[in-house]
Amino acid sequence: MRFFITFILGFQLMAEERGLLVDVDGFNKAMEEARERSRSAQNKEAGGSIVMDADATSKLHKAGVLATDDSFKYTWFKDHESEVKAIYTGSAFLESSAAGDNV
Structure with a gap:
């Protein structure tokens, strides 16, 4: 997502052209938190794995x-x-x- 927003859409460049600053570190932290929530939700949804012996x-x-x-x-x-x-x-x-x- 970050690659898409930054390099494809040029979000950071567009923001800078308008005199805005992009908090890249904050974005990266929020993105990692979102990834972790997603992983956690997937594990709960799947209920873990069951192995048949x-x-x-x-x-x-x-x-x-x-x-x-x-x-x-x-x-x-x-x-x-x-x-x-x-x-x-x-x-x-x-x-x-x-x-x-x-x-």
């Missing part, structure tokens, strides 16, 4: 759950059907879940 995948296999066909992940702008086969919390499988549950 061999025991968990073995339980799925024994229950007849096939591996995920993710070949459609690059087919955009097309409706896809999906079906929940199992709910895994990172340590156990759940039989069911309700709205608001953190799974």
Whole structure:
């Protein structure tokens, strides 16, 4: 963003032409704070990562759950059907879940 504003739009040059000063250090600090908030929000939204160990995948296999066909992940702008086969919390499988549950 800074590159775009500074070098493409010439923001700093335009400001200086009008007798204004640009607080580059302040801008950089604010930009880094915004990046950190974004990273933090993404981590909270994603809920961290869940890793399935061999025991968990073995339980799925024994229950007849096939591996995920993710070949459609690059087919955009097309409706896809999906079906929940199992709910895994990172340590156990759940039989069911309700709205608001953190799974």
